[in-house]
Amino acid sequence: MTPTLAALGGGFRAEIQQLRRSRLLVVLTVAEAVIFLVLVSIFGLTANHVPTAIVDSDGGHLSHQWAQDMSNTYHTYGVRYMDARSAQQALARGDVAAVLYLPANFSQRMAHHTMTRIHFHVDNVNADLANEVELGIPAAARTFAVHNHFPGIRVVSAESDLVRNEVGFVPYLVVSALALAAFVVAGTLAASAVAREYETRTLAYLKLSPTHPLIPLSGRLLATGAVSAVAVAVAALLVVAGYRVTPVHPLEMAAVLLLCVVIFSCIGACIGILVRRALPLSALIFGLALAFYLDSGSLEPARFYGNWLWGIAHTSPVYYAVGILQHAVHGLRVTPETIGVNFAVLIGWAVLAAVVAWLALRKAVVA
């Protein structure tokens, strides 16, 4: 074995031993990564199907159909049948966001095409939610009228969709979150490995290495990268098994997650050199991950944010990673750039991050 390989292997083994001694830290790092999955799931769960009570005083065929149309229209309402008293209590408690009162003669009036008043009480807890709840009503009314072939409807829309099998919001979000989980895990572990060298003042000893002083440190980063890859694989399996998301292109998914681990390990090493203390690293990287989240197309294609935010998105590797991940898992194209371009840019990012990390480490060790 050459001295270079021996030094690389030595650094690798030393870091693995270090991580084995700090199992709690590894567990906490993975827990921090999983936060993103939890975060986006909670966010996604409240984005649709706003709980809405229907007080059906009619009970006829058409009132049931109205409720069903409301329930089926664009994922807006999560319809629950209640009596008037329970509905009012639920609205006061905040268990439902709105109550719709279908009057006693609703079906008869609709059948006779008589104008009917429906009362709709909305909990305007915030402007966004109140607006969304109100905006769903014309759509439901129109669907009901079109289904029943009411006369006088002069305009309808004929919709064609870009994607045949529409992806749910939560499955979309958790796939994007995998790139950020990779950032949190790989970034934190690599940054901690470098910062520890400063804190324990062992960086100077690297100069005594019979090979290039950065080789043992590279071995350590390889070890953190390997552990990160396993942690990200666990998160990916959680997405596949827990959220029942089956990747369309599993190899593509594995490749992009591995690339993310490489890039974020190098970025983490640079952060470790800058901060030189392990204490604030996890919080700092968590905060940075949120900044990446802002503008990576994690909620919807970033292009729709407008030119300014879309331009900024290009400065983040997460943008390209999310683009590839959505294609690999759901078969979606969420960036104007092709998958080939996204991969090329990510590889460029990996090379750039590795070079910058190498130069920064060299400067740190020599200094």
Added chain:
Amino acid sequence: MISGPARGLRQTWTLAAHDVRQWWRAPWAIAAALIPPVALGLLAYVLTFNLGHQPIALVQESHGRYADHIAGIFHAQSGDLYSLTSTDKANATRLFDSQQVAAVVVIPPGFDAAAARCPALQPDQIIHDYTYARSGCPAAKLLVTVDNANSNFAGEIRRALSETVGFFDAPDVVTPVSETQLDMSDLNPYRVNVMTALTRANTVDYIHYAVIPCLVLLILSVGVMGTALLCARDIERGTARHLALAPASSVVLVAGRLLGGVLVSLLVVVPVLAIGTLTGLISPPPGHWPALVLLFLATAICAAGLGAVIGATMRGARAVSMAAAVICTYLFFLGGGFTTIQFLPSWLRHITTFVPTRYAIDGLRQSLFYPGMYGFGADMRVLLGTAVVVVVAGGVFVRRAWSR
């Protein structure tokens, strides 16, 4: 001569002041506590710019009376429901392919003729059976192509377009109950007029609703991390044993440590509140300030107690800081800091019943945004009860850790 209780209070204050000084001299600890809440606040703030304004292209290939009318509705609702680009078909296709618009709406050449074929509704028309109009006139069609990348995003576009299309035939399908405008129901082919009534006197905009709860995360993060790191540092440096040997009762010492944690939280929150009040970002209804102060204080005490438990049970500043960050973030999200808890699935809502931050965030929103204090008493009871439990638990853990 100083009496016993006064001496105890002075000792408590001395230790608390010492802890605050220690924390103040650790800029990285301050950074670690501040970064997550600041980043989350920023995230919520930027997200608000993206709400409900999807870019849409409109292609008008018919220029008759009805086509111009519906195009006018699109333009009138642009800005409120979506951002609109009027263009030709080729350019719209290019914009759609390059994801510069999320949907393309085409008013086709035969639109006017089709709309004119369908007569407007007559008030005395009666539907005798549900298949009445199957032989009736086919309505004019708007051709819509949607980038349905995910259901939420596509639903947003469809709702907005539905509102516009519906407005053509039935501009008054939804009417605020407060309005006493002319009822145009005879022209409404949907035959329903939905009268909406809002349950609250004022509606909070999304920026305030989402960003303000980050104050709770700020108190939590600073209090938990500050207290936890001070406890962990004492144990790491061996100074905990000195404290155990000090000629002061353990109650006084533990109280001093917890008071230090509370003061650290307040040291950060008070300037933030002052800036927020001066800039108008925080403006509670008259008379709600005492409730707000009580809420912040109770949250800070909970944070200090929890920090003491973490700091006394975990080893190493790194593990403590990570655990504090993870726990605070989970508590914040499960407490509804980023969403509205009531609208979560029931199983998740049951879990959040046991998350004290839920009551802090509920109470904060109630006292800041709404004139009444509905549910505030219950929120405070839970929060104060939690404060008592975690302070006792924190005290026990810290005392044990010092004796080891």
